[in-house]
Amino acid sequence: MGALQKSILYLKFSVKTFLKYPGLKTIWEPVKYFSPWIRSMSPGRNSVVDKRPWITFPSIAFLENILRPDMTIFEYGSGGSTLYWISHVKKVISVEHDREWYHLLKSEFEKKGISNVDYRLTEAVPDDAFDKKDFANPDHYISSDENYKGRNFENYVKQIDQFPDSYFDIIMVDGRARPSCIAHATAKIKNGGYIIIDNSDREYYFEKTNFKNGNWKRIDFPGPIPYTYNFSKTSLIQKIK
Numbered sequence: 518m519g520a521l522q523k524s525i526l527y528l529k530f531s532v533k534t535f536l537k538y539p540g541l542k543t544i545w546e547p548v549k550y551f552s553p554w555i556r557s558m559s560p561g562r563n564s565v566v567d568k569r570p571w572i573t574f575p576s577i578a579f580l581e582n583i584l585r586p587d588m589t590i591f592e593y594g595s596g597g598s599t600l601y602w603i604s605h606v607k608k609v610i611s612v613e614h615d616r617e618w619y620h621l622l623k624s625e626f627e628k629k630g631i632s633n634v635d636y637r638l639t640e641a642v643p644d645d646a647f648d649k650k651d652f653a654n655p656d657h658y659i660s661s662d663e664n665y666k667g668r669n670f671e672n673y674v675k676q677i678d679q680f681p682d683s684y685f686d687i688i689m690v691d692g693r694a695r696p697s698c699i700a701h702a703t704a705k706i707k708n709g710g711y712i713i714i715d716n717s718d719r720e721y722y723f724e725k726t727n728f729k730n731g732n733w734k735r736i737d738f739p740g741p742i743p744y745t746y747n748f749s750k751t752s753l754i755q756k757i758k
Contacts, residue, residue: 530748538739546740550574557743564597572715576738576751591685594692595622603634610635612676614693644669653721655700660693670694674701683707691715695722706756717752732758
């Protein structure tokens with residue numbers, strides 16, 4: 518696809534995002550991030566190569582301002598974000614559900630001599646009661662992804678339960694069974710810390726959370742994403758007390 522066609526698609530998604538989330542930010546930010554977006558669409562570029570989270574550009578910019586070298590981070594779903602974290606913070610615990618991807622990324626860590634990541638493979642297991650469950654229900658531990666129909670992610674989600682409450686500075690939810698991951702993350706985040714929820718335009722992620730009470734502050738970052746034409750929204754939920 519040529520540069521003109523890419524630009525036209527970008528403009529279409531910019532307009533669509535503005536109509537959904539009207540405001541000065543959704544006018545200005547697509548302009549601001551067009552150049553880095555078009556560079557990200559070059560052949561051979563991806564999240565792992567660039568060591569960058571695969572979330573919206575505005576949310577990446579926000580992260581650049583809050584990361585500190587003494588932080589400990591937990592993430593559901595590994596990739597470019599993992600490589601990004603390990604170069605910015607003290608410790609990363611990363612849980613992956615895909616065996617092939619896990620071994621591919623693990624070999625990268627070993628080749629680079631990376632020692633500040635605790636990388637865990639936890640695959641989904643068969644669930645005979647799957648058809649009676651609701652993927653929006655945090656207590657059911659299933660994914661809306663058709664590739665995982667009939668599978669259960671309870672063991673994957675509960676990896677975080679091995680750690681004390683108020684332990685993590687940042688928890689990133691960008692893997693499977695996200696409503697369940699969010700439910701288990703809330704007790705594990707420090708006061709002042711952030712839960713990052715990617716693709717948060719899927720409102721069912723929040724149907725059974727308590728984020729509307731006074732203990733949480735939600736910051737939404739709709740906009741362009743590197744390496745893809747679709748726009749999305751990433752939300753950071755800060756625990757304030």
